[in-house]
Amino acid sequence: MNDSDEGTGHAARSKRADARRNEQTLLDAAAAVFVTSGVEAPVRDIAARAGVGTGTIYRHFPTRADLIIAVYRHQVEACAEAGPALLASSASPHAALRRWINLFVDFLVTKHGLAAVLQSDDAGFDTLHAYFLDRLVPVCAQLLDAAAGSGEIRSDLEAYELMRGVGNLCIGADSDPSYDARRMVELLVAGLGARVSEP
Template sequence: MVAKPRAGRADAQRNMDALLKAALEVFATSGVDAPVRDIAARAGVGVGTLYRHFPQRADLIAAVFRREIDACADAAAELAAEQTPGDALAQWMQRYASFIATKRGLAAALHSGDPTFDTLPEYFQKRLLPALQALLHAAADAGEVRGDVDPNDLLSAVGRLGMRAGDDGTAQTQRMVALLVDGLRYGAKPPA
């Protein structure tokens, strides 16, 4: 006799997904200090369900940030499968720039000293560095970008561009990242 999976698990996962999506949207418009009842209402669940999954606000913020890191990292493989290596790199760097730009509001929370956030910098590096490294190596091997670029330098450069964006914010960052990508093409060696 085979036991049936518990129906509650699928509901719990749907609730978790809805809460994380709602939190991301609410954080983007109202900041991380927005009332949790707004997040729960947008997710279509009760406040108790939110607190069952995320007992502290910091738990919710960290979960949203991790999910966004994962989505950005996973986009690298998707782009690599669909685009030429140089285009995949360029599009991923724009995706990463958008990720950075939309997380500016979380910066204060992430640097608040709350121990919930202590593992996020390592998680960020663990997920995003290999994604960029794979794209960068593929583009260099294809002769589309130079091969002497440190992926850490690129992550840092795009992060700084996102933090220094002017009044038009994301649009300026996208233009500057496009210039950065063009600079990567200078000195590219044809494939062997």
Template sequence: MRADAQRNVDSLLQAAKTAFATSGVDAPAKEIADLAGVGVGTLYRHFPQRSDLIKAVFQREVDACADAAPTLAAAHPPGVAVEQWLRRYTEFLATKRGLATALHSGDPAFDALPGYFMQRLGPALGSLLDAATASAEIRADISAKDLLYAVALLCQPVSDEGVTYNERMVALLIDGLRYGAGTSRPAS
């Protein structure tokens, strides 16, 4: 892909992420194109179907979240790295509320995305958990899969509450991960 075309794709994905967070996945194509500083034709050239754009945004965000794990592991003690990664994951989930509806719509275009999600995020979180349990900073009786699902459930929209509420619930979960650290059984 030419450099200018790659810049257009990057701009479109960032614009779609922004538009999806504010207007949902049904945000008008013109809104996305305008935010990206390109024409609607450029949007459709790169993403002929709405599902193509949704999948690309989702995969890009999953990759960014997964890729943050080694950076956090290098910059922080293991328990803090887990906490920081879970907070990043919480932000990812909070900004993807419209995507969740699309992903669970039954559209076959999205069938592979749950597997992609677990394939990328499971090992990323798993490596952080392994280090944190080895250093006795986090309890050892929870798996990466359990934790990914628990945080996702805590990030479900609650009527009359915003994202701050979800963040507080995840903070409680993080505190609970520290309880009994070094004395728990390994996850099965």
């Protein structure tokens, strides 16, 4: 291989890395806008947050469904990677669990929008739901085990049950402005505390 080939290969790798970073920036911006404004938020709002033109978003994601599905996968991966990182950086396993549940709530806002977008494609939604469970249930279980092991929460909790409970508390938040899903989830997490032995 001559120097010119090596230079071309390096340029191609750099271009791919730049494209991945740009896509991550778009997905981060879209996720933030979806959390505050819903999945029907104008593309121009996402573009403005990402600091790009709307054409850039359409080049990466030709349809709104493409964008929402990409954000969904992006958030699943972010939640999955956040679990171990929060355990390593938080003051306690219970604090890590609380912070992770907050990320999970943000994700659920987008997930509800996804269901509406894919309602005509049950197979596609089922595949994404299975991916979500495969990636996030083990992470939640790791956080629960750590918090239970430190004596901060009760030890008879199942990750899927907790995630399902959080999900149920988030349903309806978009249709009732007076309903504070985050407060309800905070109360649920506070109620996970270790049982006090009867005298």
